Amino acid sequence: MTEQSPSRLPAPRVAASVAPTTNTHLDIAEVTKNFGSQAVLKGVNLSVAKGGTTAIVGPSGSGKTTLLRLIAGFEHPATGSISLNGNKVAGNGVWLPAHKRHIGYVAQDGALFPHLTVGQNIAFGLDKSALDGGRRGVKARVQELLEMVSLDGDMAKRRPHQLSGGQQQRVALARALAREPELMLLDEPFSALDAGLRVATRRAVAKVLNEAGVTTILVTHDQAEALSFADQVAIMRGGKLAQIGNPFVVYTRPADRATAEFLGDAVILNAWMEGSLATCSLGGIPVRRPPAQGLVQLMLRPEQIRIAPDGPIRGVVVDTDYFGPETTVRIKLAPRAATDGAGPVYPGGGEVITIRHWNASITRPGTELCLRVVGEGVAFPAED
Numbered sequence: 287m288t289e290q291s292p293s294r295l296p297a298p299r300v301a302a303s304v305a306p307t308t309n310t311h312l313d314i315a316e317v318t319k320n321f322g323s324q325a326v327l328k329g330v331n332l333s334v335a336k337g338g339t340t341a342i343v344g345p346s347g348s349g350k351t352t353l354l355r356l357i358a359g360f361e362h363p364a365t366g367s368i369s370l371n372g373n374k375v376a377g378n379g380v381w382l383p384a385h386k387r388h389i390g391y392v393a394q395d396g397a398l399f400p401h402l403t404v405g406q407n408i409a410f411g412l413d414k415s416a417l418d419g420g421r422r423g424v425k426a427r428v429q430e431l432l433e434m435v436s437l438d439g440d441m442a443k444r445r446p447h448q449l450s451g452g453q454q455q456r457v458a459l460a461r462a463l464a465r466e467p468e469l470m471l472l473d474e475p476f477s478a479l480d481a482g483l484r485v486a487t488r489r490a491v492a493k494v495l496n497e498a499g500v501t502t503i504l505v506t507h508d509q510a511e512a513l514s515f516a517d518q519v520a521i522m523r524g525g526k527l528a529q530i531g532n533p534f535v536v537y538t539r540p541a542d543r544a545t546a547e548f549l550g551d552a553v554i555l556n557a558w559m560e561g562s563l564a565t566c567s568l569g570g571i572p573v574r575r576p577p578a579q580g581l582v583q584l585m586l587r588p589e590q591i592r593i594a595p596d597g598p599i600r601g602v603v604v605d606t607d608y609f610g611p612e613t614t615v616r617i618k619l620a621p622r623a624a625t626d627g628a629g630p631v632y633p634g635g636g637e638v639i640t641i642r643h644w645n646a647s648i649t650r651p652g653t654e655l656c657l658r659v660v661g662e663g664v665a666f667p668a669e670d
Contacts (some may be wrong), residue, residue, distance in 0.1 A: 311336040311469060311501045312357065312371070317366035317377070319352055326352050328525040329366070334501060334518070336371075339492070341504045341512035342473055344522030345548070350505040353522070354471050357503065358391050359384030370469065390462030390470040390500070394477055397458065398446040404457050405442030408432070411464035431460040434498075436490055452478045452487040459491055463498065472504040488515060510550050513537060516573065521545050538587070539574075543666045546585045553591065553639045557584035557665065564665055567619045567635045568599050571663040582665040588614075590661050591641045593648070597656035604638060605651050613646040617655060 311332040319327040327349045334340045342350050355361045357368060359375070359382065367377030375382035398407050408428045417423035429439045435456040446454055455475050462470060475491070477482045492515055495502045506512050512519050513533040520530045529541040540546035543554065557566035559582045564571045566584050568591070576582065603615035619633035641657075643649055 292446045301588075310334070311338070311370065312503070313369040313372075314353075314357070315367050315369075315377075317353070317356060317368065318364045319356060319361065319366050326525055326585070327356075327363075330525075330527055332520060332527060334503065336501055337499050338518060339495070339502045339504070339516045340496065340518040340520060341506060341516035342520045342522055343506055343509060343512035343549075346507060348522045349525045350522050351388050351473055354473055354503065354505050357469075358389055358409075358471055359387050363368070383502060388465075388468045390465065390467035392455070392458045392462050392472050392475045394474045396462075398448055401563045402445075403442065404432075404444050404446065406614070407446065408442070408464055409459060411461040413465060427464070431464055434463065435460045435494055450483070454485045455479070455487055457591060459494065462495070463500075467500060470500045470502045472502065474506050475504075482554050484511075513549070521548065523548070537665055540585070543583060543585065546664065546666075551588050551640060551642075553586045553588060553641075555584050555586075555637060555639070556668070557582050557663075560667055564663055567637055568657070568659050571588070571659055573665045576665045577633065578665070578667050581668040583668055585664040585666065586659065586661075588639075588641045590659055591639065592658050592660060592665075593643055594643075594653050594658040595656055597658035599657040599659070601655055601657060602641070603649055603651050603653045606646065606649050608646055612642050613649055614642050615643055615649045616655070617641060 291529060303310070309334050312329055312332070314332040317327055317330045320326065323401075326584070330353060332340075342353065352361065356363050356376065362381065363377055367380070368375055370387060374380045375387055399410065402410065405425070405428045408431055412427060414424060416623050417427060419426070429440055432439055432442060435459070437453060437456055441453070446457070449457065451612070458475070472491070476488050479487055484488050488511060504512070504515055517532060518530065519533050519536050520534060521528045523544060528545050529536055536545070537549055540549060546552045555566045555568065557564040557571070559573065559576050559579050562573055562576060563572050564576070564582060564584045568586070571584060571586070573584070600620040602620070604616040604618050607614040616638055618638045619635050649655070
Protein backbone atom coordinates (compact mmCIF):
# COMPACT_ATOMS: atom_id res chain seq x y z
CA MET A 287 0.00 0.00 0.00
CA THR A 288 1.48 3.31 -1.02
CA GLU A 289 1.28 6.56 0.90
CA GLN A 290 0.74 10.11 -0.21
CA SER A 291 1.94 13.21 1.63
CA PRO A 292 -0.86 15.43 3.00
CA SER A 293 0.35 18.39 0.96
CA ARG A 294 -0.37 16.53 -2.27
CA LEU A 295 -3.88 15.43 -1.39
CA PRO A 296 -6.42 16.81 -3.86
CA ALA A 297 -8.80 19.46 -2.56
CA PRO A 298 -12.19 17.89 -1.79
CA ARG A 299 -15.04 18.97 -4.00
CA VAL A 300 -18.31 20.20 -2.52
CA ALA A 301 -20.60 17.20 -2.23
CA ALA A 302 -24.36 17.01 -2.40
CA SER A 303 -26.47 14.65 -0.32
CA VAL A 304 -26.81 11.04 -1.41
CA ALA A 305 -30.26 11.65 -2.90
CA PRO A 306 -32.91 14.36 -2.82
CA THR A 307 -35.73 13.78 -0.39
CA THR A 308 -39.20 15.26 -0.02
CA ASN A 309 -39.06 14.60 3.73
CA THR A 310 -36.05 16.75 4.65
CA HIS A 311 -35.62 17.62 8.31
CA LEU A 312 -32.33 19.51 8.10
CA ASP A 313 -31.07 21.43 5.10
CA ILE A 314 -27.67 23.15 5.08
CA ALA A 315 -26.95 25.33 2.05
CA GLU A 316 -23.54 26.82 1.18
CA VAL A 317 -22.59 27.38 4.82
CA THR A 318 -19.24 28.97 5.59
CA LYS A 319 -17.63 29.81 8.92
CA ASN A 320 -14.45 31.72 9.74
CA PHE A 321 -12.53 32.10 12.98
CA GLY A 322 -10.52 35.25 12.45
CA SER A 323 -8.68 34.87 9.17
CA GLN A 324 -9.01 31.08 9.16
CA ALA A 325 -11.77 29.58 7.01
CA VAL A 326 -13.10 26.54 8.91
CA LEU A 327 -16.14 25.70 6.75
CA LYS A 328 -15.98 26.42 3.02
CA GLY A 329 -19.41 26.05 1.49
CA VAL A 330 -21.04 23.01 3.13
CA ASN A 331 -24.21 21.49 1.66
CA LEU A 332 -26.04 18.71 3.50
CA SER A 333 -29.61 17.38 3.68
CA VAL A 334 -30.81 14.99 6.37
CA ALA A 335 -34.13 13.14 6.08
CA LYS A 336 -36.60 13.16 8.96
CA GLY A 337 -35.93 10.19 11.24
CA GLY A 338 -32.65 9.44 9.46
CA THR A 339 -29.20 8.98 10.96
CA THR A 340 -26.22 10.80 9.47
CA ALA A 341 -22.60 10.43 10.56
CA ILE A 342 -20.17 13.25 9.79
CA VAL A 343 -16.69 11.75 9.84
CA GLY A 344 -13.33 13.36 9.24
CA PRO A 345 -9.88 13.97 10.74
CA SER A 346 -9.30 16.40 13.60
CA GLY A 347 -9.54 20.00 12.45
CA SER A 348 -11.70 19.27 9.41
CA GLY A 349 -14.66 21.31 10.75
CA LYS A 350 -16.97 18.57 12.07
CA THR A 351 -17.71 20.01 15.51
CA THR A 352 -17.98 23.54 14.13
CA LEU A 353 -20.70 22.36 11.76
CA LEU A 354 -22.52 20.66 14.64
CA ARG A 355 -22.38 23.84 16.72
CA LEU A 356 -23.83 25.83 13.83
CA ILE A 357 -26.74 23.38 13.57
CA ALA A 358 -27.30 23.57 17.33
CA GLY A 359 -27.33 27.35 17.30
CA PHE A 360 -24.17 27.87 19.36
CA GLU A 361 -22.45 29.68 16.47
CA HIS A 362 -23.54 31.94 13.60
CA PRO A 363 -22.63 30.99 10.01
CA ALA A 364 -20.66 33.59 8.05
CA THR A 365 -22.67 32.91 4.90
CA GLY A 366 -25.24 30.36 3.77
CA SER A 367 -28.33 29.11 5.57
CA ILE A 368 -29.60 26.36 7.86
CA SER A 369 -33.24 25.22 7.79
CA LEU A 370 -35.19 22.85 10.04
CA ASN A 371 -38.45 21.35 8.75
CA GLY A 372 -38.42 23.86 5.92
CA ASN A 373 -38.08 26.87 8.24
CA LYS A 374 -34.88 28.89 8.11
CA VAL A 375 -33.19 29.12 11.52
CA ALA A 376 -29.87 30.74 10.53
CA GLY A 377 -28.49 32.78 7.68
CA ASN A 378 -29.52 35.69 5.47
CA GLY A 379 -30.55 37.85 8.41
CA VAL A 380 -32.49 35.09 10.19
CA TRP A 381 -31.47 33.76 13.59
CA LEU A 382 -33.37 31.37 15.87
CA PRO A 383 -31.65 30.88 19.25
CA ALA A 384 -30.53 27.42 20.34
CA HIS A 385 -33.25 26.89 22.98
CA LYS A 386 -35.99 27.32 20.37
CA ARG A 387 -34.68 24.84 17.81
CA HIS A 388 -35.98 21.62 19.48
CA ILE A 389 -32.49 20.13 19.32
CA GLY A 390 -30.82 17.77 21.79
CA TYR A 391 -27.04 17.83 22.21
CA VAL A 392 -24.79 15.19 23.79
CA ALA A 393 -21.15 16.24 24.20
CA GLN A 394 -18.06 14.03 24.20
CA ASP A 395 -17.81 13.86 27.99
CA GLY A 396 -21.56 13.86 28.66
CA ALA A 397 -21.26 17.21 30.52
CA LEU A 398 -23.32 15.99 33.49
CA PHE A 399 -23.60 18.27 36.52
CA PRO A 400 -21.37 16.62 39.16
CA HIS A 401 -23.20 18.21 42.13
CA LEU A 402 -26.58 16.80 41.05
CA THR A 403 -27.86 13.24 41.22
CA VAL A 404 -28.63 11.30 38.07
CA GLY A 405 -32.33 11.97 38.58
CA GLN A 406 -31.72 15.70 39.03
CA ASN A 407 -29.52 15.80 35.93
CA ILE A 408 -32.29 14.24 33.85
CA ALA A 409 -34.99 16.40 35.44
CA PHE A 410 -32.96 19.49 34.57
CA GLY A 411 -33.92 18.92 30.94
CA LEU A 412 -37.64 18.55 31.64
CA ASP A 413 -40.28 21.16 30.93
CA LYS A 414 -41.98 20.78 34.31
CA SER A 415 -44.89 23.00 33.31
CA ALA A 416 -45.90 20.40 30.73
CA LEU A 417 -46.05 17.57 33.30
CA ASP A 418 -49.00 16.65 35.50
CA GLY A 419 -48.59 15.64 39.13
CA GLY A 420 -45.85 18.02 40.27
CA ARG A 421 -42.86 16.22 41.82
CA ARG A 422 -44.51 12.85 41.32
CA GLY A 423 -44.88 13.57 37.61
CA VAL A 424 -41.22 14.58 37.33
CA LYS A 425 -40.10 11.44 39.15
CA ALA A 426 -42.23 9.25 36.89
CA ARG A 427 -40.82 10.89 33.77
CA VAL A 428 -37.23 10.45 35.05
CA GLN A 429 -37.91 6.75 35.63
CA GLU A 430 -39.38 6.45 32.15
CA LEU A 431 -36.31 8.06 30.61
CA LEU A 432 -33.93 5.86 32.58
CA GLU A 433 -35.81 2.80 31.36
CA MET A 434 -35.65 4.15 27.80
CA VAL A 435 -31.84 4.19 27.93
CA SER A 436 -31.71 0.77 29.65
CA LEU A 437 -30.63 1.99 33.10
CA ASP A 438 -32.03 0.79 36.42
CA GLY A 439 -34.40 3.21 38.15
CA ASP A 440 -32.33 3.05 41.35
CA MET A 441 -29.53 4.89 39.55
CA ALA A 442 -31.55 8.10 39.84
CA LYS A 443 -30.15 8.51 43.38
CA ARG A 444 -26.50 8.16 42.37
CA ARG A 445 -24.02 10.87 41.49
CA PRO A 446 -22.35 10.90 38.05
CA HIS A 447 -18.96 9.89 39.48
CA GLN A 448 -20.54 6.66 40.75
CA LEU A 449 -21.36 5.56 37.19
CA SER A 450 -19.24 4.00 34.47
CA GLY A 451 -18.40 5.99 31.35
CA GLY A 452 -21.04 4.17 29.33
CA GLN A 453 -23.70 4.78 31.99
CA GLN A 454 -22.82 8.48 32.12
CA GLN A 455 -23.30 8.78 28.37
CA ARG A 456 -26.71 7.11 28.64
CA VAL A 457 -27.71 9.56 31.36
CA ALA A 458 -26.58 12.43 29.13
CA LEU A 459 -28.74 10.97 26.36
CA ALA A 460 -31.72 10.65 28.72
CA ARG A 461 -31.31 14.30 29.74
CA ALA A 462 -31.20 15.34 26.09
CA LEU A 463 -34.30 13.24 25.33
CA ALA A 464 -36.19 14.75 28.25
CA ARG A 465 -37.28 17.75 26.19
CA GLU A 466 -38.40 15.48 23.35
CA PRO A 467 -36.11 16.99 20.69
CA GLU A 468 -36.83 16.55 17.02
CA LEU A 469 -33.11 16.47 16.17
CA MET A 470 -30.32 14.91 18.24
CA LEU A 471 -26.69 15.98 17.84
CA LEU A 472 -23.98 13.63 19.13
CA ASP A 473 -20.48 15.12 19.34
CA GLU A 474 -18.08 12.15 19.56
CA PRO A 475 -20.03 10.76 22.55
CA PHE A 476 -18.30 7.36 22.56
CA SER A 477 -14.65 8.34 22.03
CA ALA A 478 -13.68 8.27 25.72
CA LEU A 479 -15.01 4.72 26.25
CA ASP A 480 -12.96 1.54 25.94
CA ALA A 481 -13.47 -0.56 22.79
CA GLY A 482 -15.97 -3.12 24.13
CA LEU A 483 -18.04 -0.55 26.01
CA ARG A 484 -17.98 1.81 23.05
CA VAL A 485 -19.65 -0.75 20.77
CA ALA A 486 -22.29 -1.70 23.35
CA THR A 487 -23.10 1.93 24.19
CA ARG A 488 -23.26 2.90 20.52
CA ARG A 489 -25.74 0.11 19.80
CA ALA A 490 -27.87 1.04 22.79
CA VAL A 491 -27.96 4.72 21.84
CA ALA A 492 -28.76 3.93 18.20
CA LYS A 493 -31.62 1.65 19.29
CA VAL A 494 -33.12 4.29 21.61
CA LEU A 495 -32.98 7.05 19.00
CA ASN A 496 -34.35 4.82 16.25
CA GLU A 497 -37.27 3.67 18.38
CA ALA A 498 -38.00 7.28 19.35
CA GLY A 499 -37.90 8.32 15.67
CA VAL A 500 -35.44 11.14 16.40
CA THR A 501 -33.39 12.49 13.50
CA THR A 502 -29.75 12.04 14.52
CA ILE A 503 -26.40 13.49 13.49
CA LEU A 504 -23.24 11.89 14.86
CA VAL A 505 -19.86 13.60 14.60
CA THR A 506 -16.92 11.22 14.91
CA HIS A 507 -13.35 10.65 13.73
CA ASP A 508 -13.86 6.85 13.97
CA GLN A 509 -14.52 5.47 10.49
CA ALA A 510 -15.91 2.12 11.68
CA GLU A 511 -18.25 3.93 14.07
CA ALA A 512 -19.61 6.12 11.29
CA LEU A 513 -20.14 3.21 8.91
CA SER A 514 -21.93 1.05 11.49
CA PHE A 515 -24.06 3.77 13.13
CA ALA A 516 -25.58 5.77 10.29
CA ASP A 517 -27.70 5.31 7.18
CA GLN A 518 -25.92 8.29 5.58
CA VAL A 519 -22.21 9.07 5.92
CA ALA A 520 -20.67 12.45 5.10
CA ILE A 521 -16.87 12.62 4.83
CA MET A 522 -15.48 16.01 5.79
CA ARG A 523 -12.04 17.16 4.73
CA GLY A 524 -10.57 20.64 4.77
CA GLY A 525 -13.85 22.35 5.66
CA LYS A 526 -15.84 20.70 2.85
CA LEU A 527 -17.85 17.52 2.44
CA ALA A 528 -15.86 15.35 0.04
CA GLN A 529 -18.55 12.67 -0.35
CA ILE A 530 -22.00 11.85 1.00
CA GLY A 531 -23.74 8.50 0.59
CA ASN A 532 -24.91 5.37 2.32
CA PRO A 533 -22.16 3.48 4.18
CA PHE A 534 -21.78 0.73 1.57
CA VAL A 535 -21.35 3.20 -1.29
CA VAL A 536 -18.82 5.51 0.37
CA TYR A 537 -16.71 2.53 1.49
CA THR A 538 -16.78 0.51 -1.71
CA ARG A 539 -16.91 3.42 -4.19
CA PRO A 540 -15.07 6.36 -2.61
CA ALA A 541 -15.02 9.60 -4.58
CA ASP A 542 -11.23 10.04 -4.49
CA ARG A 543 -8.06 8.47 -3.16
CA ALA A 544 -7.93 10.60 0.00
CA THR A 545 -11.47 9.50 0.92
CA ALA A 546 -10.65 5.88 0.15
CA GLU A 547 -7.62 5.87 2.44
CA PHE A 548 -9.40 7.73 5.22
CA LEU A 549 -12.34 5.31 5.38
CA GLY A 550 -10.18 2.22 5.78
CA ASP A 551 -7.15 0.31 4.58
CA ALA A 552 -6.74 0.52 0.83
CA VAL A 553 -4.50 -1.24 -1.66
CA ILE A 554 -3.48 1.32 -4.31
CA LEU A 555 -1.72 0.09 -7.45
CA ASN A 556 -0.80 1.65 -10.77
CA ALA A 557 -2.90 0.11 -13.55
CA TRP A 558 -3.60 0.43 -17.26
CA MET A 559 -7.28 1.00 -18.05
CA GLU A 560 -8.80 -0.22 -21.32
CA GLY A 561 -12.55 -0.01 -21.49
CA SER A 562 -13.77 -1.24 -18.11
CA LEU A 563 -10.79 -3.51 -17.36
CA ALA A 564 -7.79 -2.35 -15.32
CA THR A 565 -4.61 -4.41 -15.75
CA CYS A 566 -2.21 -4.32 -12.81
CA SER A 567 0.05 -6.59 -10.75
CA LEU A 568 -3.05 -8.45 -9.55
CA GLY A 569 -4.22 -9.21 -13.09
CA GLY A 570 -7.26 -7.80 -14.87
CA ILE A 571 -9.72 -6.13 -12.49
CA PRO A 572 -13.17 -4.91 -13.65
CA VAL A 573 -13.98 -1.27 -12.89
CA ARG A 574 -17.42 0.33 -12.99
CA ARG A 575 -17.54 3.72 -14.75
CA PRO A 576 -13.75 4.35 -14.97
CA PRO A 577 -12.82 8.05 -14.84
CA ALA A 578 -10.11 7.78 -17.50
CA GLN A 579 -8.38 5.46 -19.92
CA GLY A 580 -4.69 4.61 -19.93
CA LEU A 581 -2.68 4.98 -16.74
CA VAL A 582 -4.83 5.14 -13.57
CA GLN A 583 -4.56 4.30 -9.88
CA LEU A 584 -6.59 1.26 -8.89
CA MET A 585 -8.04 0.90 -5.38
CA LEU A 586 -9.04 -2.40 -3.76
CA ARG A 587 -9.99 -3.10 -0.17
CA PRO A 588 -7.73 -5.66 1.59
CA GLU A 589 -10.65 -8.06 2.13
CA GLN A 590 -11.09 -8.32 -1.67
CA ILE A 591 -7.71 -10.06 -1.98
CA ARG A 592 -8.11 -13.67 -0.86
CA ILE A 593 -5.65 -16.46 -0.23
CA ALA A 594 -6.63 -19.29 -2.61
CA PRO A 595 -4.70 -22.48 -3.47
CA ASP A 596 -5.58 -22.04 -7.16
CA GLY A 597 -5.11 -18.28 -7.21
CA PRO A 598 -3.30 -16.88 -10.27
CA ILE A 599 -1.28 -14.28 -8.34
CA ARG A 600 1.78 -15.19 -6.29
CA GLY A 601 3.48 -13.33 -3.49
CA VAL A 602 5.71 -13.84 -0.46
CA VAL A 603 4.73 -12.84 3.08
CA VAL A 604 6.94 -10.00 4.33
CA ASP A 605 5.54 -9.66 7.86
CA THR A 606 2.28 -9.87 9.82
CA ASP A 607 0.39 -8.20 12.66
CA TYR A 608 -1.76 -10.51 14.76
CA PHE A 609 -5.06 -9.12 16.08
CA GLY A 610 -6.77 -12.27 17.35
CA PRO A 611 -9.71 -12.89 15.01
CA GLU A 612 -7.68 -11.69 12.02
CA THR A 613 -4.11 -11.10 10.94
CA THR A 614 -2.87 -8.23 8.80
CA VAL A 615 -0.50 -9.70 6.21
CA ARG A 616 2.00 -7.69 4.11
CA ILE A 617 2.85 -9.49 0.88
CA LYS A 618 5.43 -8.71 -1.79
CA LEU A 619 3.94 -9.57 -5.16
CA ALA A 620 5.93 -11.68 -7.60
CA PRO A 621 7.00 -9.99 -10.86
CA ARG A 622 4.59 -10.51 -13.75
CA ALA A 623 5.74 -11.26 -17.28
CA ALA A 624 5.61 -8.30 -19.66
CA THR A 625 2.85 -8.51 -22.26
CA ASP A 626 2.16 -6.43 -25.35
CA GLY A 627 -1.41 -5.24 -25.65
CA ALA A 628 -3.24 -2.19 -26.87
CA GLY A 629 -1.43 -0.21 -24.19
CA PRO A 630 2.27 -0.04 -23.33
CA VAL A 631 4.33 -2.94 -22.06
CA TYR A 632 3.17 -3.26 -18.45
CA PRO A 633 5.05 -5.95 -16.48
CA GLY A 634 4.04 -4.89 -12.95
CA GLY A 635 4.85 -6.87 -9.84
CA GLY A 636 7.16 -6.31 -6.91
CA GLU A 637 4.76 -4.07 -4.93
CA VAL A 638 4.06 -4.76 -1.27
CA ILE A 639 0.34 -4.96 -0.50
CA THR A 640 -1.63 -5.52 2.70
CA ILE A 641 -4.43 -8.05 3.09
CA ARG A 642 -6.31 -9.54 6.03
CA HIS A 643 -6.69 -13.24 6.85
CA TRP A 644 -8.13 -15.24 9.70
CA ASN A 645 -5.54 -18.06 9.79
CA ALA A 646 -2.23 -16.80 11.15
CA SER A 647 -0.60 -20.23 10.83
CA ILE A 648 -0.48 -20.10 7.02
CA THR A 649 0.78 -16.51 6.80
CA ARG A 650 4.19 -16.79 8.41
CA PRO A 651 6.92 -14.50 7.00
CA GLY A 652 8.68 -16.08 4.02
CA THR A 653 5.67 -18.19 3.01
CA GLU A 654 4.70 -18.07 -0.66
CA LEU A 655 0.96 -17.60 -1.15
CA CYS A 656 -1.43 -17.79 -4.08
CA LEU A 657 -3.96 -14.97 -4.25
CA ARG A 658 -7.22 -14.19 -6.00
CA VAL A 659 -9.13 -10.90 -6.30
CA VAL A 660 -12.91 -10.82 -5.88
CA GLY A 661 -15.24 -8.01 -6.86
CA GLU A 662 -14.62 -4.74 -8.66
CA GLY A 663 -11.92 -2.15 -8.19
CA VAL A 664 -12.23 1.63 -8.13
CA ALA A 665 -10.06 3.70 -10.47
CA PHE A 666 -8.78 7.22 -9.81
CA PRO A 667 -7.01 9.43 -12.35
CA ALA A 668 -3.24 8.96 -12.29
CA GLU A 669 -1.23 11.48 -10.29
CA ASP A 670 1.11 13.85 -12.08
